[in-house]
Amino acid sequence: MLRGSAVVERRELELAVAGGVPPMLQRVAMIAAMGVPLVCMTVLRALRGGDVRVALLTSAVALVALAIGMGTSISRRIVGDVAERSDASYELDEVGVRVENASGSVRVDWSAVAGVYQSPSAFLLYVHGRSPLVLLTRAFHDLPSVRALLAEKTTPARFGPRRLLLFGCGMLFFFTSLAAVFFAVVARV
Amino acid sequence: MSSPIAGQTQLQEPDVVAAWALHPLPRVVRLSTLLFTGSVATHAVTIWIRERRVEWNSAGTAVFGLLALTLLLPWLTRVAARIKLAAEPSTRLELELDDTGYRAGNEHGDTATRWQGLEHWRESPTAFLLYSSRVMPQIVPKRAFEGEDVARLRTLIGAHAKLQTGSGCLVIVMKVLAGVTVLSFVASLFQLLRT
Numbered sequence: 001m002l003r004g005s006a007v008v009e010r011r012e013l014e015l016a017v018a019g020g021v022p023p024m025l026q027r028v029a030m031i032a033a034m035g036v037p038l039v040c041m042t043v044l045r046a047l048r049g050g051d052v053r054v055a056l057l058t059s060a061v062a063l064v065a066l067a068i069g070m071g072t073s074i075s076r077r078i079v080g081d082v083a084e085r086s087d088a089s090y091e092l093d094e095v096g097v098r099v100e101n102a103s104g105s106v107r108v109d110w111s112a113v114a115g116v117y118q119s120p121s122a123f124l125l126y127v128h129g130r131s132p133l134v135l136l137t138r139a140f141h142d143l144p145s146v147r148a149l150l151a152e153k154t155t156p157a158r159f160g161p162r163r164l165l166l167f168g169c170g171m172l173f174f175f176t177s178l179a180a181v182f183f184a185v186v187a188r189v
Numbered sequence: 190m191s192s193p194i195a196g197q198t199q200l201q202e203p204d205v206v207a208a209w210a211l212h213p214l215p216r217v218v219r220l221s222t223l224l225f226t227g228s229v230a231t232h233a234v235t236i237w238i239r240e241r242r243v244e245w246n247s248a249g250t251a252v253f254g255l256l257a258l259t260l261l262l263p264w265l266t267r268v269a270a271r272i273k274l275a276a277e278p279s280t281r282l283e284l285e286l287d288d289t290g291y292r293a294g295n296e297h298g299d300t301a302t303r304w305q306g307l308e309h310w311r312e313s314p315t316a317f318l319l320y321s322s323r324v325m326p327q328i329v330p331k332r333a334f335e336g337e338d339v340a341r342l343r344t345l346i347g348a349h350a351k352l353q354t355g356s357g358c359l360v361i362v363m364k365v366l367a368g369v370t371v372l373s374f375v376a377s378l379f380q381l382l383r384t
Contacts, residue, residue: 080321103303104302105301128273128276129325131325182246
C-alpha cells in the first residue's frame with residue numbers, strides 16, 4: 001500500500017482543480033467570453049446605424065449578472081467550503097484509493113475512476129458522480145511508485161481542467177455570439 | 190447519540206433530473222431562454238399590433254424559444270441524466286446518516302462526510318440534496334427510507350447545516366429581468382390599446 005499525507009492549503013486545492021489557473025483569471029475569462037460578443041454587437045449595431053441603447057442596456061445587465069454569478073470562482077465551487085489549512089491523507093492499493101481530510105473520507109475502487117490528470121503538483125482523479133479527488137504529489141515520498149500504480153490501474157483523462165475551463169468559456173462565447181448576431185444583424189428592435 | 194438512519198435504493202433518471210432542476214445553473218439557462226423568448230415575442234406582437242404584419246425574424250425566434258423551453262431543454266436534461274447514470278459503474282445507493290455525518294456508497298466505493306463538511310442542503314419533493322461542494326450534491330432519495338425516517342432525516346440534516354431555499358444572486362437577477370420583460374410587454378400593449 002502506498003501512503004501519503006500533507007497539510008493542504010485551500011488555495012492549493014483551488015489551483016489544482018483548475019489546472020493552475022488562478023480564480024481571478026477564471027472570472028476574467030468567463031466575463032470576457034461573454035463581454036467580447038456583446039461589445040462587438042453594440043459596435044456592429046452602431047456601424048449599421050441602429051439604436052445602440054437596447055444593446056448597451058442588454059450588455060450591461062448581462063455582464064453585471066455574470067459578474068455577480070462569478071463572485072465565487074469555479075474552482076471554489078468545486079472544492080467547497082473547506083478550511084484554509086487542513087490535514088489530508090492518501091492511501092492507494094491494488095483495489096482503489098482512499099482520501100481522508102477534515103471534511104470526511106472518500107474510498108473508491110479503481111473501476112469507479114473515469115480518468116486521471118497529472119500535473120507537476122497534483123493528481124486529479126475524476127470519479128463518476130462527484131467532484132474530482134485531488135492528491136497532492138508532495139504528500140508522497142515514493143512518487144514513481146504512485147505514478148506507476150496510477151498508470152496501471154487508471155487511464156489518463158481525456159480533458160484536463162484547463163481544457164474543461166476553455167470548453168466552458170467557448171460554450172459561453174458561442175451562445176452569447178448567437179444571441180449577439182441576432183440582435184445586431186437580424187432583429188430590428 | 191441517536192440511532193443511525195439507513196436506507197438503500199437504486200439511483201434513477203428522475204432523481205438526477207429533479208436534483209438538476211434545483212441547481213442554479215439550469216435555472217439560469219431556463220430563465221435566460223424565457224427572457225430572450227419574451228423579448229422577441231414582445232417585439233413580434235408589437236409589430237403585429239402596430240403594422241398588422243408578421244415580423245418573421247422575431248416570431249420565428251420566439252416560437253423556437255418556446256419549443257426550446259417546453260421540449261428541447263427538458264429532453265436535453267433527461268438525455269444528460271441518462272448519460273450520467275450510464276457512466277456510473279453502479280446505480281445502487283446505500284445511505285447512512287447519524288450524528289457525526291453521512292455516508293453514501295455502493296460496491297465500488299463510499300463517501301463519508303462529517304457534518305462540518307456540509308455547506309448547505311436543499312429539499313425537493315422526492316429527495317434531499319446535500320452539498321459538500323457547490324457543483325455536485327449527494328442525492329438522498331426519500332424513497333430509500335421508511336415513512337417516519339424521512340422526518341427524522343430532515344431534522345437531523347437541519348440540525349447540522351443550512352437549508353437553502355433561495356435561488357442565489359444570479360437567478361434573482363434573471364427573475365427580475367423576466368419580470369421587467371413581462372411588465373414592458375403589458376405596458377406596450379396597454380399603450381397601444383389606448384392609442
